[in-house]
Each structure stands twice: as structure tokens, then as C-alpha cells.
Amino acid sequence: MAAGYAATRYVANDYYFYAAYIVLQYVVIATAWNILGGYAGYVNFGSAGFYAVGAYTAAILYQLFRPPLVAMIVGGGIAAGIIGLAAGYLTLRVKGVYFAIATLALAVVLETIVNNWDYVGGTRGIYVLHPHQVAGFANYARLLFFAMLVLAVASVVLARSIERSRLGRGLAAIRDDEQAAESAGVPTLRLKLFAATLSGALMGLAGAPFPYYVSHLEPGSAFSLAIAVNAIAMPMIGGATSWVGPVIGAVLLGGAQQIATVTISSILNLLIVGLLLIGFVIFAPEGIVGLIRRLWR
Amino acid sequence: MFDLLANAIVAGLLLGGFYAAVTVGLSIAFGFLDIVNIAHPGFIMLGAFAAWFANDQWGIDPIVAGVLFTPIFFVAGAIVYRVYHVSFERRGDAGLRGLAFFFGVLFLTEVVLLLLFSADYRGVDMPYLETMIGAGPVAVPLRMVVPFLVSLAMFAVLQLAFNRTFLGRAIRAVSQDQLALRLMAANPVRVKEIAFGIAVATASVAGALLLTIAPIDPSMGRDYIGRVFAIAVLGGLGSLTGTLLAAITLGVAESLTATFYGPSWSPAVAFGALLIALVVRPSGLLGR
Numbered sequence: 263m264a265a266g267y268a269a270t271r272y273v274a275n276d277y278y279f280y281a282a283y284i285v286l287q288y289v290v291i292a293t294a295w296n297i298l299g300g301y302a303g304y305v306n307f308g309s310a311g312f313y314a315v316g317a318y319t320a321a322i323l324y325q326l327f328r329p330p331l332v333a334m335i336v337g338g339g340i341a342a343g344i345i346g347l348a349a350g351y352l353t354l355r356v357k358g359v360y361f362a363i364a365t366l367a368l369a370v371v372l373e374t375i376v377n378n379w380d381y382v383g384g385t386r387g388i389y390v391l392h393p394h395q396v397a398g399f400a401n402y403a404r405l406l407f408f409a410m411l412v413l414a415v416a417s418v419v420l421a422r423s424i425e426r427s428r429l430g431r432g433l434a435a436i437r438d439d440e441q442a443a444e445s446a447g448v449p450t451l452r453l454k455l456f457a458a459t460l461s462g463a464l465m466g467l468a469g470a471p472f473p474y475y476v477s478h479l480e481p482g483s484a485f486s487l488a489i490a491v492n493a494i495a496m497p498m499i500g501g502a503t504s505w506v507g508p509v510i511g512a513v514l515l516g517g518a519q520q521i522a523t524v525t526i527s528s529i530l531n532l533l534i535v536g537l538l539l540i541g542f543v544i545f546a547p548e549g550i551v552g553l554i555r556r557l558w559r
Numbered sequence: 560m561f562d563l564l565a566n567a568i569v570a571g572l573l574l575g576g577f578y579a580a581v582t583v584g585l586s587i588a589f590g591f592l593d594i595v596n597i598a599h600p601g602f603i604m605l606g607a608f609a610a611w612f613a614n615d616q617w618g619i620d621p622i623v624a625g626v627l628f629t630p631i632f633f634v635a636g637a638i639v640y641r642v643y644h645v646s647f648e649r650r651g652d653a654g655l656r657g658l659a660f661f662f663g664v665l666f667l668t669e670v671v672l673l674l675l676f677s678a679d680y681r682g683v684d685m686p687y688l689e690t691m692i693g694a695g696p697v698a699v700p701l702r703m704v705v706p707f708l709v710s711l712a713m714f715a716v717l718q719l720a721f722n723r724t725f726l727g728r729a730i731r732a733v734s735q736d737q738l739a740l741r742l743m744a745a746n747p748v749r750v751k752e753i754a755f756g757i758a759v760a761t762a763s764v765a766g767a768l769l770l771t772i773a774p775i776d777p778s779m780g781r782d783y784i785g786r787v788f789a790i791a792v793l794g795g796l797g798s799l800t801g802t803l804l805a806a807i808t809l810g811v812a813e814s815l816t817a818t819f820y821g822p823s824w825s826p827a828v829a830f831g832a833l834l835i836a837l838v839v840r841p842s843g844l845l846g847r
Contacts, residue, residue, distance in 0.1 A: 305658045307597070352838050359595050360792075360837050362658055366597060367785030371830035378823050437655075487778075491666050498659055533670045540663040543656045544646040 266411040279407040283475060285516035286407070287468050289414040291489065292496035292508035293421045294464030298457045299494070300502030301430060303437035304354070305362040309493030311369030312462045314484035315342040316469030318382055321479050324390050325381070331409060331471065338470030339463045346462020347455060354454045358440075361458075373485045387480025390473035406471050417464050421505040433457055465493075488532060492516070495539040501551025510550050562696040567818040568811055569697050575810020576707035577768055579714060579803045581783060582790040584761040587717075590796035592751050592758075593734045594643065598661040599787060600780035601668030602759050606632065606766020607775045608672055614683045614770075621683050622709055625767025629760040636759025637752045639664070644748060665780070672777035682774035706768035713764055717757075718799055730754040731797070782826055789833035808832075 273279075291309060298304050306312075316338030323329050323337050345368075353364040377385050392402045399405040424430045432453045435443035444450050473479040492515065500511025515535060522531045546553055581603060588596040606625060613624035647657040688702040721727035729745045733754070737747045769775060790809055794801035809832055813825045 299655065303655050305655055305662075307662060352834060358654065359658070362595070363597070363788045363792075364833065364837060367788065367830045367833050370781060370785050371827050374824065374826045374830075378821075487666070487669070491662075494659055494662060498656075502655070529670060529673055533667070533674065536663050536667040536670055540660060540667070543659050543663070544642070547650075547656055 263411060263415055267408060276401070276403055279403045280475075281520040283403075283407045283410050284520060285513060286410040286414040287472075288492055288496060288512040288516040289509055290410070290417045290468035291465055291493045292500070292512040293414075293417045293505065294461045294468065295493045296497040296502055296505070296508045297421055297424060297433075297464070298454075298461040300497050300504075300507065301425065301433040301437065302454060302457050304358055304454065304458070305494070306365045306458075306461065307362055307490065307494070308349075308365035308367075308369040308372075309465055310485045310487070310490040311365070311372045312342045312345060312465035313469035313472075313489050314369075314372060314376070314481070315345050315462075316466030317472040317479060317484045318376060319466065320470040321382055321388055321390050321473045324473065325388075331405070331474070334473075335409065335413070335467055335470040339467040342466020342469070343459045343463030345466075347459040349462075350455045350458030354458065355451060369485060369490065373481055376481045376484075383480070385481060387478050388473075389478050391477055392474040402474065406475055409471055410468075413467055417467075418505060418509060420460075420464075421508075425505055429453060429456070488519075488528075488535075491532065491535055491539070492519075495535050497549075499538055499542045499549055501549030503548070504551055507549050507551045514550075563818060564815075565697050566699075567814045569699055570703065571811030571814030572807055573699060573703040573707040573810070574814055575807030576710045576803075577703075577765075577772060578786060578790060578810050579806035580706070580710035580761065580765040580768055582787045582794075582802055582806055583714065583717060583799065584758040584765065585787045585791045586794065586796070586799060586802045587730075587754055587758040587761070589791055590798070590802075591730055591734060592754055594640075594751075594755065595658060596661055596755075596758070597658065597784065597788075598639075598664040598668065599758075599762065600783040601665040602632070602636075602762035603766045603769060603783065604672055604775070604777060604780040605668055606763040607770045607779075608676060608681075608766070608777075609763065610767035610770050611681050611683065611775065615681075620685065621767045621770050622705065622764075625764045628763040628767075632763040633756040633760040637756040639759065640752045640755035644751070669777050669780060676777060678776055678778070680774040680776050681770075683770055685771075688771065702772060706771050709764065709768060713761065714799065714803055717761075721799065726750070726753065730757075734797075785826065785833055786829040789829045789836060793832060793836040 291313065295306060295309055298306055319338040319341040320334035323334050349364055349368055350361070353361045376382060382388050396402055396405050399408070432443070432448045435446070435448050436450050436453065440450060469484070472484065476483060496511030496515050497508040498511070499515060500509065501507030519531055519535070542549060548555070584602070585596060585599045588594045588599065606628065609628050610621040610624040613619045614621050643657065643660065647660060688700065688705065690701045691698045692701065692704065693699055721731060729740060729743070729750045730753070732740050733747050733750050740747050740750065786809065790802060790805045793809070794805035809829060812832065813828045816828050817825045
């Protein structure tokens with residue numbers, strides 16, 4: 263992190279911070295997805311919805327109070343966490359696949375609400391302009407980069423400690439055999455709800471600085487297809503059972519996409535991500551981490 | 560006021576009939592085969608664009624084209640099932656990775672259609688579709704009536720096939736008792752392959768109906784994800800009659816919402832119905 267801060271002082275080209283911000287954002291999103299998807303085996307298809315809840319909560323707070331960035335981030339995280347808890351509470355009791363279906367539809371309904379809500383600009387979008395000057399940073403893009411770096415490091419540390427705790431072992435037991443876990447005394451519903459809340463909250467945190475990043479927040483970019491697919495593709499390609507997997511996936515795929523959007527079209531870009539996702543789930547179900555482990559032996 | 564209400568209800572009934580055609584493929588895959596095919600709306604969009612292409616290039620009526628393309632969709636569905644079976648079902652890995660696979664397929668269909676046809680709206684211009692028919696204060700265009708009738712016809716054929724033929728009964732049995740099926744000298748994998756092929760083939764017809772009702776664009780499939788699952792779950796998995804009933808209920812609910820609150824709210828209706836279905840009655844309207 264110190265190196266990251268040093269970079270904001272000495273690296274001259276602003277473009278690198280814009281690109282690195284997106285890669286770091288995907289580290290947070292992929293890690294968040296993996297806490298529920300990889301550890302507990304519950305698939306969330308609505309990542310873009312949680313991300314957008316974070317972004318729009320931040321935009322609403324901006325409209326109301328013009329609070330500091332930290333407050334916007336915390337607010338976005340709390341709002342998305344509540345949505346995660348509610349979605350989990352309503353569907354996690356029934357059957358695993360219903361949670362997946364509900365999250366798929368959740369993103370659509372949240373987008374419908376935003377499209378119809380004039381206070382946040384509806385389909386036209388809303389301007390959220392960041393302050394001009396900020397102490398300690400040459401410009402605001404660098405502050406946003408640093409904020410996302412802090413979030414990325416924090417979420418990876420969190421995921422790693424969960425993986426090695428009782429909670430992580432409980433979630434792994436749910437993934438492998440939920441009935442057996444339940445009868446062995448694992449409080450499955452409570453663990454699942456905790457994971458759903460935490461996962462949603464982290465996605466919200468990742469989305470909260472986004473309004474400042476783009477200056478003009480609109481439903482199309484907040485509920486973007488790229489976020490929905492990357493959130494799943496990155497952990498699955500990196501390897502979904504450990505904290506390293508999502509980080510590898512996010513850095514490789516996110517980095518490649520940043521380079522590719524400059525050279526080829528962004529839609530072709532998404533085509534490649536989709537093909538990689540399908541290829542990996544079929545041929546390398548343990549992801550890159552699994553491939554490396556196999557080579558090691 | 561009464562006229563408005565009557566028109567909204569009739570339009571909803573017709574819309575619901577069309578929703579039944581959109582959902583039936585998912586009801587077969589999810590209800591009979593236990594395959595959570597979230598890519599189904601993607602197949603429907605492929606069907607819609609195939610029908611548009613046939614109409615645009617050769618002037619074929621879109622619905623005729625939709626029916627003509629069913630064999631191609633059947634084969635494509637059988638291949639997708641083969642891949643799914645070998646890669647996930649057989650390994651006992653259908654949950655997480657199987658879902659991710661279908662999500663990838665859904666995503667790919669949208670991206671490929673975007674690359675081929677761009678994000679523009681595409682429609683068909685068949686003069687007969689604009690004819691209005693009606694009684695008293697109610698009037699509806701054939702654009703809505705024809706899809707409704709085609710959908711009902713497709714349902715009748717499927718219902719007969721599933722209830723009266725050996726293969727149909729085998730399909731309904733396959734998720735319940737594979738051993739019994741083997742004892743009847745039917746190969747469960749083969750049966751599921753055919754059933755999944757049929758499920759995807761319905762998407763060709765449903766896509767053509769979608770195109771008949773309104774202009775299409777590649778991202779439209781997303782609006783149907785919530786709808787098809789709401790209908791399939793609400794209808795009770797494994798019941799075609801239930802699917803039809805649930806589809807018509809949702810159609811009327813959406814039409815009333817669109818008439819009295821504005822069409823931009825109608826995607827939210829499906830989600831509300833889905834949540835209610837999942838929370839209150841996961842076994843569906845006609846479930847046991």
C-alpha cells in the first residue's frame with residue numbers, strides 16, 4: 263500500500279491510475295463473489311446489481327449531504343449488505359439454485375427501479391462531480407485509485423482470514439455436502455446469511471467510488487454486463503476454492519481487458535471473457551490455481 | 560375506465576399465452592430434467608434473430624421460419640446437453656460449474672448477436688399482423704392474437720406427446736427414477752438428450768413469436784430471465800398445465816401494471832411474482 267501511495271506521488275501518467283482502478287475494483291468484486299460462490303457454493307448472478315446499489319447509494323448521499331468519500335463508501339457497503347441479507351433470507355432457506363435465480367432477477371428489478379426513479383436521474387443518469395482539490399494527492403483520480411487499493415487489500419485479507427477460520431470451514435462443509443454439514447451441527451443458514459451479507463457489502467463498497475470515477479452515473483454503466491460476467495469469470499478462471507484464485511483471475515482478466523479495450527472493441531473483449539469462462543469450467547474446473555497445483559506434483 | 564380494464568385484461572391473456580411459449584422449454588429442462596438452463600432466454604433471442612434473418616433475406620413469414628428452424632435448434636440443444644452431461648452431470652458437478660456454464664452460454668448468445676446484428680431494434684413488417692379484431696369495446700391486433708394461438712397449439716402438441724407416447728413418458732420419468740427407466744430398456748442420457756433438444760427447439764418458435772409481437776434487440780433476453788423462472792416456478796415444476804396457467808396469470812398482472820402504472824414498471828412484476836413464488840409456495844400453483 264505504501265508503494266501504491268508512493269506511485270500516486272511519482273508516476274506521471276494519469277491513465278495508469280484509471281486502468282489500475284478498474285483492475286483493483288475487480289479484485290474486490292471477484293473476492294466478494296468468491297466468499298459466497300467459491301467457499302459456500304452459492305452462485306450470485308446479480309453482482310452488477312449489488313455493485314450498482316453501492317454506486318447509487320453513494321450518488322444519493324452525494325445529492326443529500328455532499329459527504330466525504332469515506333462516508334459514501336461505507337454507506338454503499340451497508341446498503342448492498344442489507345440487500346444481500348434480504349435476498350439471502352428470502353431464498354437461501356429453500357434450495358441453492360433458487361438463490362441463483364433470484365439474484366439473476368434481482369439485478370433486473372433494481373435496474374427497473376433506478377430507471378423509474380427521477381431523483382437519481384432515471385435512464386438519463388446523474389452528474390456526481392468530485393471535489394477539485396484534495397490534500398496529499400496530485401489529483402482526484404489518484405485518490406480514488408488509492409481508496410480502491412485499500413479496499414482491495416482489505417477484502418483479500420478478509421477473505422484469507424475467513425478461509426482459515428471456523429467460518430470458512432463451515433462454508434466449505436456447506437459446499438461439499440449441506441445436509442451432512444447440517445446434521446454435524448454446522449449452523450448452515452446463519453453461515454450462509456453471513457456470507458451473503460458480507461459478499462453483497464463488499465460489492466457495494468467496490469461500487470461506491472464509481473460515481474466519482476465516471477462523473478456521470480447512468481444505469482447502463484452501473485448495471486453493466488461486464489461486471490456481471492467478470493464477477494463470475496474471474497474467480498472461476500483463477501480458481502474458486504482459495505483467496506488467491508479471484509486475485510489471479512482479476513489481475514489477469516482485468517489487466518488483459520484494460521489493454522484490449524484500447525486495441526480491440528469492448529464487445530469483442532466480452533466475447534473472449536465468455537469463451538474463457540466456458541472453457542475453464544469445462545476443461546479446468548479448479549482454475550489456474552488448480553492447474554498450477556497439478557504441475558507442482 | 561371499464562373499457563381500459565377490459566382491454567388490459569384481454570391484452571394480458573394474449574401476452575400470457577405468448578409467455579407460456581417462452582417458458583415451456585425451461586419447464587421441460589428445469590421441471591422434467593432438473594437442468595437449470597438459465598441460457599434459455601438466450602436461445603429464444605437466437606430464435607428471434609434467425610426468424611428475422613429469414614424474413615429479411617427471403618421474405619418468409621417469421622412464424623413459418625420459426626417452425627422450420629426447430630430441427631436445427633433441436634440438434635443444437637442435443638449438443639449442448641451432451642457437453643453439459645460429459646462435463647458436469649457425470650462428474651457430479653452440476654451445481655456451481657453447471658450454472659456458470661449456462662451463464663456463460665447465455666452471455667455468449669447476447670454478445671454474438673450484438674456483434675452480428677448490432678444493438679439496433681429489428682422488426683418484421685407483415686401487413687396482416689396489423690389487422691384489428693375485437694368485440695364491443697375490446698380490440699386487439701393480430702400481432703398479439705396469432706402468437707397466442709400458435710403458443711396454444713404448441714402446448715397442445717407437447718402435452719399430447721408427453722402424455723401419450725412412450726418417449727414422452729420416459730422423459731417425465733427420467734428425473735424421478737432412472738433405475739426404473741433403465742429396466743424399461745431406455746437409456747436415461749439419450750432420453751434427456753432428446754428432451755433437452757425439444758426444450759431448445761421450442762425456443763425457435765418462441766423467438767419467432769417474440770419477433771412477431773414487437774421489434775427485438777440482442778439484450779432483450781435479460782428481461783425474460785425473471786419472467787421465465789417466475790412462471791416455471793409458480794406453475795409448479797414438472798407441470799405443463801401449471802406453466803400455462805402461471806404464464807397467463809403473469810401476463811394479466813403485467814398488462815394491468817403497464818396500463819395503470821406505465822410499461823417501464825412491468826419487469827418488476829415478474830420479479831415480485833418470482834419472490835412470492837420462492838418464499839410462499841416453492842412447489843407452485845399446482846404442485847403437490
